[in-house]
Amino acid sequence: MSWTVRDSSFDKARIITNGNKYMTGNGYMGYRGTLEEFGRDQLAAVTLAGVYDQAGERWREPVNAPNGLYTALVCNGQRLSVLETEPLDHKQELDIRSAVHRRETVYRIPEGGELIYTAERFASMAELHVLASRQTVKCTADCRITIETGIDSEVWDINGPHLQDKQEMFKNGVLLASAVTGELQLPVAVAELSVFGFGGLKLSKAGALRRVTFDAKAGEIYEWFKYAAVYTGLDMEGAPEELAEQAVQAAAEKGYRELLQAHRRVWEERWSRCDCLIEGDAAAQLALRYSMYQLMIIAPTASEKVSIPARGLSGQVYKGAVFWDTEMFMLPFFLHSDPGVARNLMMYRIHTLDGARRKAAEYGYLGAFYAWESQDSGDDACTLFNVNDVFTGRPMRTYFRDEQVHISADVVHGIWQYIQFTGDDSLLLDGGAGVIWECARFFYSYAYYNPVKERYEILDVTGPDEYHERVNNNAFTNALVKETLEIALSCAELLESRYPESYRELHRQFTGGPFLTEFRTLLEGLYLPRPDPDTLLIEQFDRYFQLEEVTLPELRSRVINKNEYWGGGNGLATTTRILKQADVVLMLHLFKSAFTKEVKQANWEFYEPRTEHGSSLSACIYALVAAEIGSPDWGYPYFMRTATVDLTGESKQYVGDLYIGGTHPAANGGAWMAAVLGFAGVQFDGATVCLKPALPKHWQSVELPVTLRGGQYSLRVTRDEIVITAAAGNREALAFAGFGSPAELCGPGAELRLRLAEPAAAEN
Amino acid sequence: MSWTVRDSSFDKARIITNGNKYMTGNGYMGYRGTLEEFGRDQLAAVTLAGVYDQAGERWREPVNAPNGLYTALVCNGQRLSVLETEPLDHKQELDIRSAVHRRETVYRIPEGGELIYTAERFASMAELHVLASRQTVKCTADCRITIETGIDSEVWDINGPHLQDKQEMFKNGVLLASAVTGELQLPVAVAELSVFGFGGLKLSKAGALRRVTFDAKAGEIYEWFKYAAVYTGLDMEGAPEELAEQAVQAAAEKGYRELLQAHRRVWEERWSRCDCLIEGDAAAQLALRYSMYQLMIIAPTASEKVSIPARGLSGQVYKGAVFWDTEMFMLPFFLHSDPGVARNLMMYRIHTLDGARRKAAEYGYLGAFYAWESQDSGDDACTLFNVNDVFTGRPMRTYFRDEQVHISADVVHGIWQYIQFTGDDSLLLDGGAGVIWECARFFYSYAYYNPVKERYEILDVTGPDEYHERVNNNAFTNALVKETLEIALSCAELLESRYPESYRELHRQFTGGPFLTEFRTLLEGLYLPRPDPDTLLIEQFDRYFQLEEVTLPELRSRVINKNEYWGGGNGLATTTRILKQADVVLMLHLFKSAFTKEVKQANWEFYEPRTEHGSSLSACIYALVAAEIGSPDWGYPYFMRTATVDLTGESKQYVGDLYIGGTHPAANGGAWMAAVLGFAGVQFDGATVCLKPALPKHWQSVELPVTLRGGQYSLRVTRDEIVITAAAGNREALAFAGFGSPAELCGPGAELRLRLAEPAAAEN
Secondary structure (H helix, E strand, C coil): CCCEEEECCCCHHHHHHHHHHCCEECCCEEECCCCCCCCHHHCCCEEEEEEEECCCCCCCEEEEECEEEEEEEEECCEEECCCCCCCCEEEEEEECCCCEEEEEEEEECCCCCEEEEEEEEEECCCCCCEEEEEEEEEECCCEEEEEEEEEECCCCCCCCCCEEEEEEEEECCEEEEEEEECCCCCEEEEEEEEEECCCCCEEEEECCEEEEEEEECECCEEEEEEEEEEEECCCCCCCHHHHHHHHHHHHHHHCHHHHHHHHHHHHHHHHHHHCCEEECCHHHHHHHHHHHHHHHCCCCCCCCCCCCCCCCCCCCHHHHCECCHHHHHHHHHHHHHCHHHHHHHHHHHHHCHHHHHHHHHHCCCCCCCCCCCECCCCCECCCCCCEECCCCCCEECCCHHHHCCHHHHHHHHHHHHHHHHHCCCHHHHHHHHHHHHHHHHHHHHHCEEECCCCEEECCCECCCCCCCCCECCCHHHHHHHHHHHHHHHHHHHHHHHHCHHHHHHHHHHCCCCCCHHHHHHHHHHECCCCCCCCCCCCCCCCCHHHCECCCHHHHHHCCCCCCCCCCCCCCCCCCECCECCCCHHHHHHHCHHHCCHHHHHHHHHHHHHHECCCCCCCHHHHHHHHHHCCCHHHHHHHHHHHHCHHHHCCCCCEECCEECCCCCHHHHHHHHHHHHHHHCCEEECCCEEEECCCCCCCCCEEEEEEEECCEEEEEEEECCEEEEEECCCCCCCEEEEECCCCCEEECCCCEEEEECCCCCCCCC | CCCEEEECCCCHHHHHHHHHHCCEECCCEEECCCCCCCCHHHCCCEEEEEEEECCCCCCCEEEEECEEEEEEEEECCEEECCCCCCCCEEEEEEECCCCEEEEEEEEECCCCCEEEEEEEEEECCCCCCEEEEEEEEEECCCEEEEEEEEEECCCCCCCCCCEEEEEEEEECCEEEEEEEECCCCCEEEEEEEEEECCCCCEEEEECCEEEEEEEECECCEEEEEEEEEEEECCCCCCCHHHHHHHHHHHHHHHCHHHHHHHHHHHHHHHHHHHCCEEECCHHHHHHHHHHHHHHHCCCCCCCCCCCCCCCCCCCCHHHHCECCHHHHHHHHHHHHHCHHHHHHHHHHHHHCHHHHHHHHHHCCCCCCCCCCCECCCCCECCCCCCEECCCCCCEECCCHHHHCCHHHHHHHHHHHHHHHHHCCCHHHHHHHHHHHHHHHHHHHHHCEEECCCCEEECCCECCCCCCCCCECCCHHHHHHHHHHHHHHHHHHHHHHHHCHHHHHHHHHHCCCCCCHHHHHHHHHHECCCCCCCCCCCCCCCCCHHHCECCCHHHHHHCCCCCCCCCCCCCCCCCCECCECCCCHHHHHHHCHHHCCHHHHHHHHHHHHHHECCCCCCCHHHHHHHHHHCCCHHHHHHHHHHHHCHHHHCCCCCEECCEECCCCCHHHHHHHHHHHHHHHCCEEECCCEEEECCCCCCCCCEEEEEEEECCEEEEEEEECCEEEEEECCCCCCCEEEEECCCCCEEECCCCEEEEECCCCCCCCC
């Protein structure tokens, strides 16, 4: 029950949101949750991770591969498709435990009787290039059936077309569709092989589709299997066409059941590292699992050259670009459950350092200014005009690209979190140290000294609250710059003490510019907006408190066009205190140990009613910090809103006239953060796991496995007791503290019980 | 001929622009060039200098007084007014030599025959509170005439009403209208006395109007006189009502002709100090005189508490506020012709220093940040939302108020120019030094140090080109900040050497904050955008060259609504290289000695086609600098455009949905600058008058008087000869140089002839 997502009828209006809801994928590709007969108009897509193309002057975006699982049915000469025929019954479901998608549709046969069509499919987690499907028909009256199946090369593109020189071939029973991308001339090949479990077939071909006709007998089940494989020029093993062909042949040899079994085994292993049990809340249980599922189907398990885009692999929205979402909202999940993926995500930033260096240089800064929208090269895909004005139709100048400088700090934060959580400091030697220092150097060149106030300031930035662009001393950004500088210094210390030779080598590369001395100067003089002594409020940025005080309903009542952008030069929110998303409150989460509970509470209460949550990255942070201040029930609705965003499909679909639909991996990661870091209160600082449970009132317990510094632990958290079990195979002990007690070590194979001394409110 | 402006027919469409074109005034009040029977709907207005009021939350603006010259005619029961009756003939003219307005209108008498109505009026330059008018009727057939005359209390207001507790009285033959302003409760009183030069009158009264009826005989001329006087609570001599009543009684006793004579005498004297003769260009001659006329009717000759608003005294547009226009565009005229007015203008800034201090403090800066829109107190009348978005009707956030920091430098520039031109350094002791130092202190607190580039920068400003707000290192602004710092240091040196005691006293007041040491530090480290070594171009601000390159016609073709604002967050010009007005080129004019002719020419040629001239302050600067680079004929069209702006009425009337019509004193001053400082090439640096004639091709000579450092000189400039004649009464000699020759002294009563060595092109 808590593993299945299901729709029991067909609703045309939900075709696009169901495409997101029923996503499958394996990190190499995403397969939208469309039905077998769907094409480009229904946004069917096989989105490839890390393969980008620019068509003409349009936005650069990921490439969608031809769809090797396309299948349509014709019965007695009439096309059977939910798009054309009202089905008698229809069911679409996703088994998130093993990432298998199923549909079952019952059609009326025109001449009488019914036809039951089922299709099951998965993107293999064991063979990342392979898609497999098992399909059946059964009818209650004899009829003639044609199965039109093969490869649909008419791919959906937002800013396409990306595939040129398309060729289709039929070779040894295998259909082959190949093309090259326009910009980088990357070959893309899809192979398909259909295996029919019954005879009496008449076969004809049309392009990359075959038509298989047979006379079906009432009551019989006709079963067939489809194997598709996708390779591109980025896969270095050989020629994509040959690899794809070999892959489908090999898949067919193994057979569907064996492929599925191997796929299931991988998923079982994945879940064993992260599945989180919530006692007392079935809805939250499903939503949380679903959030983890969405993260796992897009996680790069096999490549350190790609990261996770803001809309995952659900299409080309947001240019398939990687934002700060990855480090700040998704990384924590992987840090606790799959350090290998976490490492790949951070290696992606290391591989794209040159792009970040180019961007810094472009703006006249030193070091590395990471792309706001990062693709394969690390050059910024973000344009200076990222939203259209709905009133004039004109592109609107936005400052996402120029001024969200916190991105460089977010990358550093992610790398350092990785080091803290895994203890794997090899990442620093593999390029991490360079990234950290180049980012610190960037901030040194970005900072200005105010001679009257005798402090360094970070001017002209956009913080997380994008409705207020071009602000000075954004509290969030300044705090992250400070952290970057601290990390830059700590990194040098760590390397010097553990890897003195490598350190000397690296140090030499950095002597020609601002380095540790300058970082120290900036760190010591950096201005950090602090809580007001009376109100305890931290001002989001200089003069934020001078902005118009207006309620959200009042501001909404001023809306003229429902898609109008609230930020930018003339946006409705721009001159008010209304924020798009958690900003100061996110900072309080990140640096929780630097602020008292009173400060957190005062700022939560101040900013919460002023937050529009125009980003799916917002609600989870309010949930997290609500738990942190001991008010999980304030946070619970925010948690649920975050955890169900891709289930309900209730998210913004447009900004200006720009389509922004798709899945929401940052919200998926945020839901996990709220549940585990917030409600279960798992807080690891690299040395001690502090457990501060703050369970919503109807939750009895949370139980989950975590992987920390290479050790496996199982945690069970209730209101008054925490049980920690360390795997026998762990190599060392780890310190745990709970309910404010002193830390205790938990060695390999040991069990630790921490109990609430007296039933009082959770302490901060 | 070259002294008269005339319309020979009546055109309803020109009522408003003619109200500007036919302005009279005397610095105490402006009287719009409306006809006698006009009222608020025709924008009749008596705008009072320095009297401001705010009604409710609307914009604070000057107070218009009731119109004491209102007169309407009724003939045989029918109203005679150009608004209601098509006149047989109509003439409106302005004699700018003596500032007398005349109209003559011929109406058809309904029962047959014609009636000729004439009215002459002036705002007395001898008695600043007095308006006087002589009117006549003459008819070709007997008829019954009613003259409705008195005070029209229905004043035109943009953001009114401003007059409360209105009272009307008839006392000793004098009509009296009085009221108080809403905000400051200032009394405003207008008295009126009509004297009829004929008998047989029947009199009735209605409010502050009287109806005088008589039977007119064909061929007779019926003449009457009107005297009106205006006083307010700001006039410290006594109660406004009594003063006004006494003033009209006294005026009537003197009689119209004597009043007119006294008025003419003052005007004669004024013209003797400035009239500039252009040989070879009658159109330019009239336009230049007209420009000087417009400046003289609004110049504060009797008060150092008011300055000249951006729309002069032609109404309430731009809140009747004083902008940088005064120092940068009008002051030069007065510095060369009327140092007393120049001193008053600068004293106004000294009196409003506290307002500037308050504004600096409001934004967290030190020193004095002068108001972008300054009224009586020096507090900023500029709002944060100064333009409405025509597409949404919403107020648009603009940064005029926050970021046009050059205003403080402009004030300092003006004060120092005054000292240079007059030698009257008493102004420094009267508060000028305090203004200079407070402005320098403001910039010290505004500047930031860039530790990588090792320089101070001026960030986040708006320069003269208001289409580009929030820019860094605007070349114009940085150059003016530098000048401010230099002046601050020079001022200290000057005072220390000449007034050591006063200096010690002043110095003591400034020790508690950044002062000379800090000014020197900033001056030495300040970044000034310099000409590119290859292109010679000076970048208007950081990253200006990265903006979209687009032609003006192309940009115009993108306009959707003709009143849309081109600047602001989403303006058409904002993201392009198109500028509103001279910015770099204005800087080249101000600091001409710091740049080679090649640099000036390269920048003129680059920026000129990219300038929209959306401000009336723009064209004159291109004329000036064209002359400076020896291409006066490039500049001539810009000069004429500037000099005729109030004659043709061809200027922007709307920005967004904001009415901005009125006179253009900055353009008037700019026209004078282009002719005298540009074409005649009169360039005084406080020590030597450098004469660099660059006459347009059809100009034979320019001849004008100037007053410099207390001495009177007459200059006659031709292409190859300059003749300087010093008044016999001068106290000292002054150095003159021309055609690049070494300077020669010209003592009292002497004549100096400078000749072009050989007929070559004018040198830079």
